[in-house]
Amino acid sequence: MLRSPGYLKLLLLAALIGVPVSLVAFGFLSLEHELQHWVWESLPDRLGFARAPWWWPLPTLALAGVLVAPVLRWMTGHGGHLPVKGLGGPPQPPKALPSVVLAALIALPLGTSLGPEVPLMAIGSGLALMAAARAQREDRPKAAAIVGTAGSTAAIATVFGNPVVGCVMVLEAAGLGGPQLLLLVLPCLVASGVGALVFTGFGHWTGLGIGALALPSLPPSGTPDAGEFLWAVPIAALIAAVVVGAQSLGWSTAAFTRQYTPSRTVVCAVLVGVCTAAYALFTGRSPEEAALSGQVMLGQLAADPHAWGVGALALLVLCKGLALGVSLGSLRGGPIFPVVLIGAAVGIACSGLPGLGTAAGLSIGLAASGAAITGLPVTATLLAVLLVGDNAPNAAPLMIVSTAVSFLVATLLKRRAPAL
Template sequence: MAATSDGRAPDQGAQGRLYLRLLALAGLIGIPVSVAAFAFLALLHWLTAFVWEDLPDHWNLDPVPWWWPAPWLLLGGALVALAITKLPGHGGHVPIDGLSADLVPPSHLPGVLLAALGGLPLGVVLGPEAPLMAVGGAVAVILSSRWVARGPETGLLGASGSAAAVAVIFGSPLVAAVFILESVGRAGLRPTKVVLPCLLSAGVGALVFTGLGDWTGLAVASLRLPGLDPPERPDLADLLWTIPLALLIAFGVRQIHGLGRLLLPHATRRPALMAMTAVAVTAIAAAAYSLLTGRSPVEVLLSGQDELGVLTSGHDAPGVWALIALLALKGLAYAVSLATLRGGPIFPALFLGAAAGALLSGLPGFGIVPAMAAGMAAATAAILPLPVSAAVLITLLLGSGATGITPIVLIAVVIAFVTEQLIDRAGREPVPAE
């Protein structure tokens, strides 16, 4: 191909102009996508508060009784089953497969919304990040269809829309952009082309989201971990205890995934029945936790995003036996939800990792902050094949004063990720014939 007088290929300038046009579209798309994401999260927050706070207060049910989750979970299971069996797209991505960056066709959006808004606020043990990504990507595709022909450019703008949608739920547009970039890299897109649109769209989305929150006064929660005072640097004991904790969490995640994988074929054949079975198991787990510990059954339910503060609440934090029961029963509910229901896999794993860290923080020399940081980092890295995203998320979650804990986070991420990959590879290797 002949070069022009300035040494560039003839189409290089056109490609540069096309990329600049896509970059501008990504920034513009971040505005309506963030509005749609705000509406989704505001409705999700209102429904959750109505079911688990407003109604119990209205009927003088304080604390929430052990039987309260059952009818709501059964209703949620029925709505999720309806979305899976009757609407296009089967309610969205199956969470046991991780966090998908694949584009969701606009025709699938009603099913995704019904499964998310019907299940998540009614007690399903999954998070809102996967539906948010689907909403952001689908809205971006709808808005860009008039300006961009369907192809690689559509995928790029869809990834940018997903980044804008999930920017606020992680508490930082940087975390959202890293998650999207690492996800699309595994999906086959070129991260070097996606990085600027995702960063721009996530930044614009976060700004608009913050402005909408201030303007409307609506409380839309993002991921926060209150009540911790990080040390300036970890002790040697913290570093040493991080290794077995990360190994233990990777093994625990493998058990959760193993149970989910056993249920997945049944969920594929009988989705409605398995969805109802999953919410029934979740209701029984929540009731058992409440009856055994005297604590609220809500701690076993939902994504765990709003319950992280329970683990750091001082006098009201769960004791050792309550933490053991919480890990076992919420882990069970999480496993069945991963295979049969719809939502995101990150937040419950993060909560379970924090609970495991809180439980083992009683070991000699193991501080509560390093233990919870290591637990969250290990759980996030083990549940998703996205180690960089896990490290960035936990580091930013701990706040600007926790830079000294970064070595703990990185060690836990690497150990948990490598352990999970080795276990997974060993499980997939064929057994040699005798």
């Protein structure tokens, strides 16, 4: 199969697909990033506020609900994949892409507690399926599915900042082995690698920001000791319980919005705004910290973890968790980024425990949260290791233990997903 002309053409198509997918993904992320900056920083400044006031999420999220409700109800594709159902789902057909893009560009900049990863995957797979239209007409759905997966991988690799993470995530989620895995892995690697090359060069050329998941500064890390390994077990279990609780709230919200979708979507968006505003009101901090995907906040938390007291971190986890749960079942976006922020906040809040340092708590939180929300332990470990950068050699063993514990606890706690 690998030597056949058809498969070689498929690899070439995957490489070619990586170029337009990465450019479209770059444009989407840049626009979303600029809109977010305008809503949460430029507009409050023009209105005379030093920063967004505590009540700012109330009108922004209400506006998000009003604008996104018609998209979810009447546009083809209904805004794409419901995030509480996870990262999977069938590839979005090209005709659904306008609703996916529009729903994401409305909800994400206005403060929805979701990330851009699921819309990115839908954009990548939809564009790839457009390129694979000939394969579909020739009744080769397997080839079209491979190309669609490659496009999805190329898109998601952009926001993770590394093409390997997206590739491993898609392959682990596919659950394939043997020759089938090899047939899928090469197109995904080629598409994501070419896409990352184009994406990186285009980013340097334009100077535009996309808010990719990254930790520019980290607390120093030493070799983990026995105490840190012991603390990793209950902390990872706690993070898994928090994430499963948010998912359960998401399923209840999805059932609530199944009927009377437009009006109930507005209600849910307002509830997200209330949760976000409550954090700012009770802590005296910016509501932006509890809003949005959490990409920026994660970097700030890692760079200066002692700027937040334990009480503020606990309120962040509570308010962000409630906002995430409501968003998962009613709005559109991805679940990974906000969950990683919640996990990091739990880990840093627990870092004052005897025998547990700040760097160890952060490492536990990053790894455990990724495993709990994705159900993909290998992907979660790889993402966490890449995030901590130079700390990886010391942090990796602790992260592996945290990932395993969180994955097992989350699997045991998850209730059967209702049919929606």
